[in-house]
Amino acid sequence: MTMASQTWVTFTCGQSGNMDKNAYRIGEECDRQANMRPGCEVEPHVSFEKRCLCSMYLVESLIGTGGGGNVYKAWHTRLNKHVVLKEHKLTHPDSKASAHNEAEALKNVKSMYIPQVFDLFEEEGRCFTVMEYVKGTSYEKALELKMEYTETDIARWYFQLASTLQTIHEKNICHCDIKPSNIMLTSSRDVCLIDFNSAMVEGSPFRVLSCSPGYASPEQLNLFKEHRQGVDASQSIDWKLSDIYSLGATMYHMLTRRSPLENAQRDENLNTSQQFNSVLASAIEKSMNPDPSDRFESAKQLLQTLAITKAKIA
């Protein structure tokens, strides 16, 4: 999947999307630079807590902050249920189009493992996406809290996420920013893939180019660097294979509890360490091959392998 006719409007290089005080340690410098680009000035913080937006959404609390803005839990006063309001600041002419990107990516996707998008609205110069509230915690938080889980859990989650990738890739949508802060572990111990801000949607003229160190594929990282240096990176990368890499890197972190960034120069591959289940380790290693042509060739192929892996580990 290429991006030939798309314009990249925002650049982010973040590590995390939650409210942890250490959340920006890796991406901090890049984020600051991105925010200093002309037309991208940081706006003063506006809190919408305790307010009723769009005469319908009663904002209860701030549950996350990210590159795009704040994420609130709110009460939908007509449907009587919780929803999430994701704020996008409209700071430059293209930001409205990019704010719509996530809703555009998700509006026609149906999956158990992706939040449903309900609405988009504007209030006080802010644009909000209304989506399903996912009860749970992010993988990032689960790692931080040293939450207990087994290799069987990891194999099941990997399978669920690969099936999600298959669903979106079939619609020519690529996530482009899979990492622990963008995966929720739900209260039923399943997963949910969130944050389609940077998603590549076929036919959409705008997109956000992001790059999360450790999780971005080597080819995505190169593209990002070239763009920052002003090189016209008109050549493209295969974003589907890049998603497979990022998912592998995320599962690597879950399995080893070590960040793929800290452990970038892996002297020993997962398999030879014999510390982990070998079929699971092989799937992760293959997904994280630096050469895209040596990875799984599609999410479908990854899914087939994981079906066997899951059966063997159960």
Ligand SMILES: Nc1ncnc2c1ncn2[C@@H]1O[C@H](COP(=O)(O)OP(=O)(O)OP(=O)(O)O)[C@@H](O)[C@H]1O
């Ligand atoms: N649908 C949801 N249900 C529950 N919590 C959510 C939901 N969407 C987002 N969150 C919470 O808000 C945090 C930030 O959300 P998200 O990653 O979508 O924002 P972001 O602005 O794109 O962040 P970043 O740019 O840092 O990736 C998530 O890590 C999660 O904790």
Ligand SMILES: [Mg+2]
């Ligand atoms: Mg995020």
